[in-house]
Amino acid sequence: MPVPAYAVAMLTALQGAVAIKDATAGKRAVSRVFAALCGFAVIAAISLVEHSILHISAVLLGVIFWAVFIRQFGARWQGVGAFTFMCGVIAAFLKAPDTDLMDIAISLALSGFIAHFVRNFVLPERPIQDFERAIRASLLSADRLQVGVARSLQAGMAIDLRETTQLARRAQEAAFLCESYLPAMSEAVDVKLADLLAMRLFDLRLAIERVLDDALKVDHKTSGPELAVLEKQLTELRDIEVKVRADVASIGTSSSALSPKRPPSVPAAAPSPRGSLLANPFFRQAVQVTLASAIAMTVGLVLSPERWFWAVMTAFLIFSNTQSRGAVAVRGLNRALGTAVGICVGIGLATLVHGNLYWTIPLVTISIFAAFYLMMLSYAMMTFLITIALSLIYGILGEFTPGLLVLRLEETLVGAFAGIIVSLAVLPQSTRGQARQAFDRFLSAFEKLLGDIVAEEGDAKRHSRLIASVTALDTARASFVDAASPMQSFISFGATHRWAYQNLKYASTLAYAAHLLERRFSHVSPNEQEQQAIAGIRARLAHPAENNLETPALENPVQNNLSASVVNDLAANDLAANDSADDTAAYAITLIHQTLDRHDNAP
Incomplete structure (x- = not known):
């Protein structure tokens, strides 16, 4: 050839x-x-x-x-x-x-x-095995967290807050990664088990966050109620870990052959008016990417008539999987940073290896493998490793010079800044505006699920309809997480970062409560009191300013007692048990009202 x-x-x-x-x-x-x-x-x-x-x-x-x-x-x-x-x-x-x-x-x-x-x-691809590896990593960090805090309490020593925070964040990140594998597991895992695993993951993340919050409030001189609360949270974390391990162990015996399948997830995109190209987000981004690429191509040709394509590739790639100017800026800066650091390391490695085939091939293989392995976790790290691989490849081809790698950095910077400038100046999309729209779509999907719960339908039709609604809710939540991610990056701070953190927490809690309601009413209709309570929630969603103080009451002690201790105790219970079905609905409705109260009263 x-x-x-x-x-x-x-x-x-x-x-x-x-x-x-x-x-x-x-x-x-x-x-x-x-x-x-x-x-x-x-x-x-x-x-x-x-x-x-x-x-x-x-x-x-x-x-x-x-x-x-x-x-x-x-x-x-x-x-x-x-x-x-x-x-x-x-x-x-x-x-x-x-x-x-x-x-x-x-x-x-x-x-x-x-x-x-x-x-x-x-x-x-083996999503079940990937899920099991990720959950083991999460549980390992959670184990180390609760063991470390418990030992400090028993010895009367100060808690190592830095290590505790790192372990908590590591456990939560692994739990989030587990959630990303659940849709791909739908063909092999029963739908009910998948729902249960999703809720167990939420319970685990919530328990880890409670331990972290309480650990940050105490020191070795603290005594009395504060220590008792922290010890209780540690016990709940251990109990939840046991339940997670039991549910994960049941994956191998679960069969999805007779269970309803979830419809395939599709990206939740904002609707655009027909006939209006500028209202179409894909047309708008196509214009942005084409213009940014044209600018990068022009400047790149001035820098090098042979290597200008590096600038064009950067301008094109930083718009991938982005919805707003903030997301483009984050990807552009990450690509520039990864390239710059990768060039420094690549120059050193290529000089040391000096084109030796037996050293270059394994180093290139490791770099490319690690780059794609880390692609979903860190775009900057992926760019860093790809740049190292290219440096070594140029060395083995006899084309390596430090000047060539510096030229790559210059072309990368041209493409990155062309993309960032165009995203800010041409048909810009506000990061917070996109996140708000995504959050509104999530609330609309949540309200639709509540409407399907109170609808009068047969059991079979009800079950399949609720599965479709909860899948749409999960897709909308994932879209909101993507839209809000730039607001939690290094370029965001202050009120913007706080807004994203609070609303991501609200969305996670509401999705958790929605899954509880879907499980509770998948085959039975809510009674009259439950219908009234759900109607009250829908009214609050439709008119938040008018209904933010209205909380319809259930004739159930769970709803009428909103103390933190009751909520914590309920969260620790196995809500899948048949004898706690009524408490499940009451707890979920209580949790929704509390979340909406916090959302309405947030600054």
Whole structure:
């Protein structure tokens, strides 16, 4: 094969394995066929424009607009768009002659087959095993947390607040990671068990947060009620850990063959008026990305007629999976930071290895593996490791110079700042505005679930409808988490950071209560008192300013006694037990009212 075909095969195999993210192997195979066809069309178009930089630029900018605009049609076309863009970049750099097109077509087919084979047979996704590893990591940190605090209390020593905080955050992050695996486990795990696991994770995170909060309030001289409360929280944490381990152990014996399936999750996007392109978020972002790429291309060509594509790639990639200007800024700065630090380390490694094949290959393999392993956790770390891998690859090709890596940093900065400036100046989307809209969509999904609970339907229809509603609620919550994530990053502080933290906490609590209600009323209708209480919640959601002080009462001691001790005791109970069904509904309704009270009274 000629060099262009070889390069296309190597790079598109990697891109195809990462970019194609359909739910099933069959759907991924279809997506890879579309990706190969679109990628070949772009490569052929660029190879036929006689290497004119103006024509190549025009074709590539058209591909960029198309690749962003088709994201609205789902995960398949998001992957196809990303794959096609990378093919366009490769073709613009290699400028392959049209005589190589047949070999390039063969290389695309070969890379697609290899990517599909590796993804589905060599290293298939195993969400259950991934979930079990993540929950073990969370429980290990939680164990170390409660053991460390308990030993300090018994010895009368001061609690190591730094270590306690780190362990708590590590346990909660692992628990959040577990939640991300639950949708992918739906084909192999019973729906009821998946719901139970989701609530156990919430209980675990809540117990960890309570221990951390109380540990921060005491010191070795504290005595009396404060220590008693902390000891009680430690006991509850141990009890919840036991329940989590028992539920995780039951995964292997659970079967989803006879249980209703959750409908597939789709991204919760803001509705856009028909006929208004500027109101379409995908069209708006397509314009932004195309303009940012054009600016990056222009400045990048001035810096280097051969390496300008680095700037274009940065401008395109920092808009991926973003909804607002804040998210673009965070990704752009993370990419610039990762590249800068990676260049410093890469120069040192490439100099030490000095093109030695036996050292370079394992170091490149480790760097690329670690980069994609950490991709979901840290974009900056992924960029850092990819930059190290590129430094070593340039070394083995005999093209390594510190000046080349500095040029990469300059092109990366051009692309990052082009994207940030365009996101701020052209059709900007406020980060807080996007987060508010996502939070409103979450509340609308929550209100719809409450409406479905009180609807008069048969058991079978009720169950399937509630499953669909709670799935839509979880999707809306995930969308809100994504929209609010820039407000919890290093570029956010003060009131903005506090607003995001509070509302993320509210959304998590309301989702937890919603799952309790869905389990309680999946097969039975609420009684008259419960219907009135749920109607009161819906009224508060519809008119928060008018109903923020109205709390319909249930003839149940759980609802009428709102003390923290009662709520804590209820949270520690196994609410799945049949004899606590009434308490489950009362507790969930109480929790919702308390959460709405805190939300209404927040500064």
